[in-house]
Amino acid sequence: MDPRSGAQCQDGPVRIDGVRRVVVVVAALGTLLTALSACGTAVRDEGEPEGVGHAGPSRAESHDPTRIPNVGDRLQRRIPAESGQVVAVYGEGRDSAQSTVVLYTRHGTAWQRTRSWAGHNGKRGWTTDHRSGDRRSPVGVFTLTDAGGVLDDPGAGLPYTQDPSFAAPRWWAESHWHDFDYVIAIDYNRVKGTPPNDPRRPEGEERGGSIWLHMDHGSGTSGCVSMSKSDMEYLLRTLDPDRHPVVVMGDRGELAA
Template identity: 70%
Template sequence: MRNGGTWRATVATAALGTLLAATLTACGGARDGARDGAGRDVGNSVPRRSAETTDPTRIPGVGDHWQRRIPADSRQVVAVYGDGEDSADSTVVLYTKRGTDWDRVRAWPAHNGKKGWTTDHREDDKRSPVGVFTLSDAGGVLKDPGARLPYTRSAAFAAPRWWAKSHWHDFDYVIAIDYNRVKGTPPNDPTRPEGDARGGSIWLHMDHGSGTSACVSLSESGMEYLLRTLDPDLRPVVVMGDKAHLKAAR
């Protein structure tokens, strides 16, 4: 069911089965991310802007190779800074463009693929794809928290109960990363234009404290904030990868 002011009719049983099958190919994560002693989301080891060394018209820590791939009309960037090529730890930072400058809005500790990152993602390689991707669609098990992106609520997102209990809330909220998928469809649509071998169902979703199959996971409060903030009129994108790859000049 897509948002837009009213709920649509319940999804037919056959369609629900198809969507559930697609969901099972998505990566893992769950409810609570790392927080500081006051319960606030925090970002660790994130490139911060320095007036002496950083151009405010650029996303910090991102070299020319990836800066050029950020669409000129994009005014929201979710940057995912991986700790290392083979690390599952990362930090998510939201930037908003005001005039010609990018402002750092908020940051959260996060996780990525349990084996790290790759520039040539393949199905089940347990690595998150490095790149710049649009963010077009959202959804989850829970009701729409006020998302600006089109939001599909469906029980088909629920993680199977044979998974570890810590993963049961993985997909309460998800935002589809437009890697090998059809924009304008629910995040768990199984269509993969580049073929199954290239993998798919790469999402931002809720964190359980360790690496995923390929997605990026962060806290429930972080997901709620992104859902309420990412605006399709501002052409949001995600810039994601380990810090070394993100700094690439070519």
């Protein structure tokens, strides 16, 4: 959230050694096939972040390298054709503040997972109708165009605004004081091409704003997505405006819809 406004943002292998009798081999193979069958949908897609549940078909049936994993058609279609970087935020549940953040990079027509991290989202989870003060993060696909923070530019690819005014109010809990040392603006109800703390809200104040990627304080936020300092530094140095980065964010159910 805008610090100046005072609003909070906040598989195991089976070994067969030295076996000569065919019957033993057959029995062992039968055990192996049974174990693999039992795995079923628990086989994790290499493009799927750890900690993100897999509720769909098996990997052989569902993996499509031209798509962001576990994102349904509704949101998949909203990823711009020119985008070459996607930050996917997989929320653990509609009312959960826990999430996994994954950076995907497109190589040709295929998306590859670059890196993933643990993160937090809104204290009350997610919403498709975000309102100011609801403490839920908005579900959707949003561009990432601007960055900034209290600290000096760490070598960001996105335009970066360093300004002490990003600092969290000192009447907040001390654990929150460094939340905005680094921020990346999520283009929800904001004017692109401006510093992240630009106060203008094109869709009106009631729709909220200042939804950012920012530094983590160990718990949920008031609508933003938070990550560790080192994670933020990596993203800032990696996101490239020429690759038109976007964030795809929401709880697992909404993402898969």
